[in-house]
Amino acid sequence: MAKADFITAIIFLCLGGYMIAEGLSLPGAGGFIEKGGEPGRVPIFLGSAIIASAIVLLLRAIARGGARLTLTLPQNPDVRAGLIRAIATALGCTFYGIGLLGAPLFGLDLPYALATGLFIFAFIVIAEWPEAGSQRLAGLLPATVAPKAWLMLTAGLQAVLTAVAVAYLFEQQFLVRLP
DSSP states (O other): OHHHHHHHHHHHHHHHHHHHHHHHHSTTTTSOOOTTOOTTHHHHHHHHHHHHHHHHHHHHHHHTTTTOOOOOOOSSHHHHHHHHHHHHHHHHHHIIIIIISSSOBTTBOOOHHHHHHHHHHHHHHHHHGGGOOOOTTTTTSOTTTHHHHHHHHHHHHHHHHHHHHHHHIIIIISOOOOO
16 A cells, blocks of 8 residues: 555645646736636646645555555566556546547548547447447347347447537536537
8 A cells, every 4th residue: 555655745746736737827826816716826726735735645655665666567467467457448538538639530520429429439439349238239139249249339329418518507507618
């Protein structure tokens, strides 16, 4: 647990530093007050609180020997598979946040709802493909195809419903302009 705390503390130190840097770039952060408030004050305060907590966590992790890290993959196949899935999830979410939202993809600007729907569909299918063992469509399709077809159908339905609901909620109810 000390190793996990050490790594988590490093990540939160970086996050807190990033929040402070971004907060300082917002209007009003340099002691200059604008009408309507200071949007830079909140990220600076939160970033400072995160850094303070991360320093405490880092010192506790070092005291418990968490700074001795090894870069070997776990020997347990289940733990190794979980680690690989966690890394794939982090990369996929990063691609969604940086590559699909607000950035042109192959020359196309994808609307928020479409990008979100594609991401949710791909995420569900990739995460559930190895375990796709449902027999819901077994009478309609061959036994080897039915579980995968059911997965694709339910993933598509979940992706469409979630993307439409989130886009509507944020744009119409919260009045947030989505990328």
